Amino acid sequence: MILVDGHRQREVDVADRAFSYGDGLFETIAIAGARPCLWDAHMRRLSTGCVRLGLPLPPFELIRAEAESLIAGVEEGVLKLVWSAGRGSRGYARRGCVPTRVLSLSPLPDYPRQWWSEGVVVRWCDLRLASQPRLAGIKHLNRLEQVLARAEWDDPDIAEGLLRDQNDHLIEGTMSNVFVLGDGELVTPALDGAGVAGVMAARVAELAAAMGLRTRTSTVTPAAVDMAEALFLTNSVIGIWPVRRLEDRVFAPSRLVRELQLRLQQEGDAPRWL
């Protein structure tokens, strides 16, 4: 089910700047218990993206109403919102463009349940993310780096690939944020040059803080990852995946990561995967 500017259709104009240049933003929002999870945080990140890209802010109440109409009667799923710069003439200048909004509802992906209970297998990607502070942190539509990185493997048993920047520092997964547990604290990579500031990552850091576990933002080397006590991945749809194995490094199950998963589920901020 798809709504384009409020209409039930599944087409956009070829002159839309999202199609021409990836000129826009998106949010991927989990539906759980028949309601969108972490809505306000998603709208805040979208707003930050609008300011960074110089796009008008979206009509939040209208989008919420349209989202509710799509979700009606749906217990679980994934709601994707695209906020594009809209239809324009040829050329990079946005002259009098009116943004396009696209809401689409999909079923939850069918990942194996043991990816939550036992953890996932992940790999290092070869592609190194470029550093572009003007685009770092926001969820924009220029995603060729993620597409190229995801194309590096097709083994269905590998759940995610980890991305480094050109200084070989860990940044994120192709579709997730990464947390490293060690020395009684969580460390998550600094995202000022590359990466997406995850809505779920921020929520998980809050839940960890409530458990007395602080989250520090820092550069993270592959050596630090190797020495970690535990590693886990977050995004809005999966919530938390513990990492069971990264290349040859096997991680023992972590009581703390399990506790975070359960708290997240209790809060209703992610689908009930466990």
Place this chain on the structure above:
Amino acid sequence: MILVDGHRQREVDVADRAFSYGDGLFETIAIAGARPCLWDAHMRRLSTGCVRLGLPLPPFELIRAEAESLIAGVEEGVLKLVWSAGRGSRGYARRGCVPTRVLSLSPLPDYPRQWWSEGVVVRWCDLRLASQPRLAGIKHLNRLEQVLARAEWDDPDIAEGLLRDQNDHLIEGTMSNVFVLGDGELVTPALDGAGVAGVMAARVAELAAAMGLRTRTSTVTPAAVDMAEALFLTNSVIGIWPVRRLEDRVFAPSRLVRELQLRLQQEGDAPRWL
């Protein structure tokens, strides 16, 4: 006039990966004398892009036939070709996608004729291009850097903005390549980390070689630009624009640049702007 996969329509599916992720390539081809200019070179660059992004090669003969049908009876114009990864499901993996091709024909832009005869005014952009060797040189659809750079000015008398990388080396204009004339040779920036390898730039380098003027690829500092004898911009639609002024630096008209413009026009490789 627009053809999407050969059909006269102007819509694409919202699940098209060009719309979702900028997952695809494009070419902007000038029409002059009722025929597409530098067709083979455009198709070669598109092929290079396909190899780099892991996309299937397009059906060249079919695209040529579709282009001819759009161009029929049109003396001058701009033909844009988008080769998108095509419609896909959610997620960065391209599973069984079939590419989408979009051909669209527009009139030539209405730039003032003195931009060719007297030269253009250009500025330095603040945005620094990221270095991503995996995407450098090809004409892909992730163009947010160019969009942000083009949004830095709205003075219609400024024709173009020059972009540097994060080492402050000149790379290109937002929509053009840059040549620097000095010491009896042309220098054009190395594009192994960022930038688009222009089809027109390659053609102009050939024409310069035929005039006994060699083109060297090198890193180019702003200081080198400042000390240049002349500066000019190229792209497939404009051909060659001499630079008359860059910020406060005024360049005297160059006989060599004028000669290159005339040769390019004689060859029929660009619209007749002069």
